[in-house]
Amino acid sequence: MANIAAIHELIEPIVREQGFDLVRVKMINTEVGPTLQVMAEDPATGQMLIDQCTTLSRAISEMLDEEDPIEEEYSLEVSSPGIDRPLTRAKDYALWAGHKVKIGLTEPMDGRKKFQGTLLGLETADGGEAVRVKLEDGSGEDVLLPMNRIDSAKLVLTDELLAATQPQQMN
Structure with missing residues (x-):
């Protein structure tokens, strides 16, 4: 299996050199086999255009061919994180506060691993960073989810999120 942390370290300088921020590097299994998924964004817009991808x-592919960090055959996918983007960095939780989110943990907390609600932001708790979420389960309760226990997190597509991600119209 590929060492994603090592691949991330190889890819990040290339992404930065191109003027982008690296959002996620992940190996996923698809019908056609393993795919190395690289998500990046233009820091000015939070998106990437097709020609940018x-x-x-091409730049990442050249480096991967040269370094050969993945033993098995795979496909490379470079994309924008999209509107209902994954949240992978601490700054994502602060930036997208106020929007709906789904979060899955690596191990249960209070008997559950999945949480959905409104993202309230990032805090420091018990010596580490944690994400505060106002639950949608009818309790209205706020929970604090330690960042080091988050397995997956993504924004939920809503009208508010769509409005927040639209380019501003010039008058």
Whole structure:
């Protein structure tokens, strides 16, 4: 299996050199086999255009061919994180506060691993960073989820999120 942390370290300088921020590096299994998924964004817009993805894909592909960090055959996918994006970095939790989110933990907390609600932001708790979420389960309770226990997190597509991600119209 590929060492994703090592691959991330190889890819990040290339992404930064192209003027983008690296959002996620992940190996996923698809119908056609393993795929190395690289998500990046333009820090000014939070998105990437198709030609930007193409240019970045070529640069990453050249490095991967040279370094050969993945033993098995795989496909490379370079994309924008999209509107209902994964939240992978501490700054994502602060930036997207106020929006709906789904979070899965690596191990249960209070008897559950999945949480859905409104993202309230990032805090420091018990010596580490934690994400505060106002639950949608009818309790209205706020929970504090330690970042080091988050397995997956993504925004939920809503009208408010769509409005927040639309380019501003010039008058």
